[in-house]
């Protein structure tokens with residue numbers, strides 16, 4: 001949230017605003033080799049939105065209990081819900097931009113808005129088609145509790161034009177959970193008097209992953225008709241492709257490789273960042289050999305995590321062969 005000229009932080013707003021819009025404009029995206037995803041009919045375009053505002057004019061509501069400048073958070077909720085009806089776009093970022101901009105236009109005494117949202121995914125369901133085979137119902141959907149697109153935008157009122165200006169836009173995929181049953185190792189780390197973890201040459205690597213990206217031009221995120229929209233589903237599919245293709249010596253290396261691929265596929269993005277969490281299954285019965293029966297259970301806390309951000313400069317350096325050593329491509333035995 002923006003700081004006021006006093007250097008003070010001041011904001012208030014509403015969270016968990018659930019907007020279930022039906023029949024938004026369909027989304028079509030440029031396909032990439034790693035993904036069968038081509039778009040979304042957007043029959044259900046549902047979001048959980050968090051919205052907050054700031055501005056010098058709100059100071060006395062905190063300091064003096066003067067509510068005259070307060071837009072009730074209940075009204076904010078109504079604004080978000082009703083304006084969702086007139087949104088003509090097809091992306092999460094576009095919806096958040098539409099609501100955020102219009103709010104600043106409507107309430108001219110406010111100077112900042114932060115709006116974030118999680119897409120609530122509803123999966124299409126196949127039904128028997130006339131003449132055999134299956135087709136998607138387009139009426140009945142199954143709510144998904146899996147990974148989902150998310151986005152966060154920040155608007156300020158331009159002091160010269162008085163118009164809302166987007167000063168930050170981040171897109172992402174949240175709560176991706178991926179398990180690779182074989183082909184991951186972890187060894188070669190510092191071994192000293194504090195080390196009890198054995199080397200692992202083939203571990204069942206389960207990761208939780210949040211991935212965020214930034215566009216070179218934020219309009220590409222809001223207006224899919226420009227043909228440069230990056231769908232969270234495509235980034236998701238790149239993540240599991242890279243996980244599938246590469247033997248990973250660590251989660252650190254894995255997310256770096258996923259980042260390189262995302263930046264390679266999408267020149268319209270200038271940066272990508274990761275938050276990962278290590279949920280490697282605990283081995284109970286070790287498999288006799290790769291591909292044979294093993295038994296695992298949930299790992300115990302505490303959990304390790306990694307964070308990494310990268311830009312197009314990392315991809316350029318990698319393409320120019322600027323890395324100091326050949327990265328591990330075939331970790332593990334054999």
Ligand SMILES: O=c1[nH]c(=O)c2[nH]c(=O)[nH]c2[nH]1
Nearest residue numbers: 186197249250251252278304
């Ligand atoms: O991929 C990993 N990176 C680590 O830094 C680490 N540390 C650890 O105990 N297990 C793992 N796994």
